[in-house]
Amino acid sequence: xxxxxxxxxxxxxxxxxxxxxxxxxxxxxxxxxxxxxxxxxxxxxxxxxxxxxxxxxxxxxxxxxxxxxxxxxxxxxxxxxxxxxxxxxxxxxxxxxxxxxxxxxxxxxxxxxxxxxxxxxxxxxxxxxxxxxxxxxxxxxxxxxxxxxxxxxxxxxxxxxxxxxxxxxxxxxxxxxxxxxxxxxxxxxxxxxxxxxxxxxxxxxxxxxxxxxxxxxxxxxxxxxxxxxxxxxxxxxxxxxxxxxxxxxxxxxxxxxxxxxxxxxxxxxxxxxxxxxxxxxxxxxxxxxxxxxxxxxxxxxxxxxxxxxxxxxxxxxxxxxxxxxxxxxxxxxxxxxxxxxxxxxxxxxxxx
Numbered sequence: 001x002x003x004x005x006x007x008x009x010x011x012x013x014x015x016x017x018x019x020x021x022x023x024x025x026x027x028x029x030x031x032x033x034x035x036x037x038x039x040x041x042x043x044x045x046x047x048x049x050x051x052x053x054x055x056x057x058x059x060x061x062x063x064x065x066x067x068x069x070x071x072x073x074x075x076x077x078x079x080x081x082x083x084x085x086x087x088x089x090x091x092x093x094x095x096x097x098x099x100x101x102x103x104x105x106x107x108x109x110x111x112x113x114x115x116x117x118x119x120x121x122x123x124x125x126x127x128x129x130x131x132x133x134x135x136x137x138x139x140x141x142x143x144x145x146x147x148x149x150x151x152x153x154x155x156x157x158x159x160x161x162x163x164x165x166x167x168x169x170x171x172x173x174x175x176x177x178x179x180x181x182x183x184x185x186x187x188x189x190x191x192x193x194x195x196x197x198x199x200x201x202x203x204x205x206x207x208x209x210x211x212x213x214x215x216x217x218x219x220x221x222x223x224x225x226x227x228x229x230x231x232x233x234x235x236x237x238x239x240x241x242x243x244x245x246x247x248x249x250x251x252x253x254x255x256x257x258x259x260x261x262x263x264x265x266x267x268x269x270x271x272x273x274x275x276x277x278x279x280x281x282x283x284x285x286x287x288x289x290x291x292x293x294x295x296x297x298x299x300x301x302x303x304x305x306x307x308x309x310x311x312x313x314x315x316x317x318x319x320x321x322x323x324x325x326x327x328x329x330x331x332x333x334x335x336x337x338x339x340x341x342x343x344x345x346x347x348x349x350x351x352x
Contacts, residue, residue: 177224
């Protein structure tokens with residue numbers, strides 16, 4: 001808000017301007033499937049621009065630009081008076097003069113016709129000139145506004161580039177979250193690494209999300225689902241949670257326990273329109289489907305290979321290790337423990 005205004009007063013003062021700007025933004029983007037959060041930068045700029053114009057006294061300059069000056073209105077009054085007196089004199093002369101009455105009437109008719117045709121010609125000429133002037137002024141105003149908005153867009157883009165985390169930072173943050181999540185799970189279940197035969201973490205996107213990636217790198221998401229599978233002597237513990245990078249939150253967890261003989265099989269489905277899905281088939285319940293990654297073939301750069309990018313994203317999700325672990329348990333059941341060293345030391349980076 002500009003100086004000297006409180007919020008209700010400023011909103012009431014700019015009701016018309018805000019309605020025009022809102023209609024303009026809606027008209028520009030309503031058919032382009034662009035959500036409002038992608039043009040918040042423009043809305044903020046328009047609000048800031050209105051405040052700046054109020055401060056320098058040009059917010060309502062467009063109303064003054066085409067307003068007829070008072071001096072022009074005053075000058076029209078004597079002109080109309082002279083025209084009226086002249087018309088009256090011609091009429092009186094034509095009515096009182098006997099010899100030249102017919103001549104006066106003809107003169108008056110010609111005078112009236114000249115005034116009518118001249119007025120029409122002047123009106124058309126003024127309309128053409130005013131339209132040309134309006135078009136030139138609106139074209140100039142369009143270029144000025146477009147230039148200002150392009151500058152604001154570039155400034156906002158550079159600001160986002162400056163604060164956007166790098167791919168290495170995103171990977172580091174995700175790794176830290178995995179470590180903290182695993183430590184919380186072990187603490188909750190009162191387990192140590194000597195109780196764990198094998199473990200794996202599957203990292204999948206959590207809808208709704210926003211995503212981006214560096215050239216040649218995997219997709220990075222604003223929201224993830226972390227699924228930790230712990231293989232112990234008593235069975236499989238699956239604990240999942242969501243990580244919201246935008247809000248720096250990790251809401252509650254979901255816990256599921258399986259016996260070794262509960263796994264029937266593990267299946268993976270690949271679809272160009274959907275992506276990768278992994279189905280856990282259980283002997284005592286319905287199949288559980290886990291979306292590993294979404295399809296991204298339509299968002300490839302011209303030089304990129306869909307298969308290579310898909311493999312990069314699967315590796316980043318930890319899919320290969322998770323699939324091998326669950327596939328082995330599903331194939332061998334309880335016998336799978338015998339082929340794994342339960343007394344192996346914990347991982348070097350898992351001392352917590």
